[in-house]
Amino acid sequence: MSLDAILFYVFAAVAVLSAVVVVAQRNPTYSAFALIVTMASLAGIFGLLGSPLIAVLQVIVYAGAIMVLFVFVLMLLNVQEERRIEGGSPAFRWTAVGLGGLLAVQVTVVLLRATRDGPAWAAGFDASARKVAQVLFSAQYVYVFEATSILIVAALVGALTLARRTGK
Numbered sequence: 001m002s003l004d005a006i007l008f009y010v011f012a013a014v015a016v017l018s019a020v021v022v023v024a025q026r027n028p029t030y031s032a033f034a035l036i037v038t039m040a041s042l043a044g045i046f047g048l049l050g051s052p053l054i055a056v057l058q059v060i061v062y063a064g065a066i067m068v069l070f071v072f073v074l075m076l077l078n079v080q081e082e083r084r085i086e087g088g089s090p091a092f093r094w095t096a097v098g099l100g101g102l103l104a105v106q107v108t109v110v111l112l113r114a115t116r117d118g119p120a121w122a123a124g125f126d127a128s129a130r131k132v133a134q135v136l137f138s139a140q141y142v143y144v145f146e147a148t149s150i151l152i153v154a155a156l157v158g159a160l161t162l163a164r165r166t167g168k
Helices: 003-024 028-048 052-077 090-117 129-136 139-166
Strands: none
Touching (some): 028 052, 052 139, 129 139
8 A cells, every 4th residue: 555545544534524523523623523524534635635735725715715705704793502492302313313324325335436436526636726727817707706705794794793692
């Protein structure tokens, strides 16, 4: 087994385990930090797959800027640890089990097709910096960037409003 394969499995295991911690953790601050670990390990996987631009963007944009915003909002709102309600409905548990089984079937189908057909989606995939920049900064996606910035500003204003109300 090559060093690249070993590193891939290590990064994948860290990503999966930290993603489980994100969902299972009751404290939202710890959950946000586990999400940073997930994003960093995904950047390592992208680097191993020969896409250094996507790996750097993953670290700068997601593990850096977005997660700093998440942690800032969590600290600003002073979010407390989640409390579990005892005696939940069995319908929710059976729905969760059913959806988990459906997800397992979908993952199995995707893995079987990927091992049989090979990564057909990767044929012709070019993530060079020039091509990514040409696509992202063309007039086609200008409204998407503007809508995203408006949503982030609205979320920040909402967080400040909620923090001001509780701080009286």
